[in-house]
Amino acid sequence: MLQVQGVHKSYVTAQGPLAVLAGVDLHLAERSSLALMGESGSGKSTLLHLVAGLDRVDSGSIRMGQQRLDQMSETQLAHWRRTEIGLVFQQFNLIGSLRVDDNLAFQARLAGRFDPQWQAQLVERLGLGDLLKRYPEQLSGGQQQRVAVGRALASRPGLLLADEPTGNLDEATSDDVLQLLLDLLRETPTSLLMVTHSARIAARLDRQVVLQRGHVQAPDAS
Structure with a gap:
């Protein structure tokens, strides 16, 4: 479903080019989950941004199904992000001027896939029924992240990309949000x-890999 092959990415610094990814290979099957681990600065978020089409590879390929992201124009990438993926970030990134119900529907409406019945199911499963008319600033961190999860899944994307989605939550709330997310993914x-730094969180997913020295390795690799 997702195939990353031989991806290289460097950035220009005052000291010269900084190689972040040095030939990364990664695959993700349909209806499966994968935890990408690694030390701070190992390139985890860089790889996620490349898969999201938010940045460009220096070389290598990123395929999703029959589509080559690395060969798309900016216009094609923008359309692909609207319609094919969902994004969940550590900082929630809700729209402060929109109430919960409109935040939930935002991505699905952009993608032309708003489904009132599916949104109602998401609201019920995420326990947001009493919060729909509130604004993000009126919610706790766990509530905001549940809204972010619902927004990302409202369009039923083929791929959900999550960057430390529970990093700002306490352990109990983190576990609750992750369980809701995994339950919804099964449907x-x-x-x-x-992307996660937590081995405990990573263990809940189907597979785990570690990004180290610009390459993807098995979790127990040295």
């Missing part, structure tokens, strides 16, 4: 690629 065709 959709969506695959999950999650």
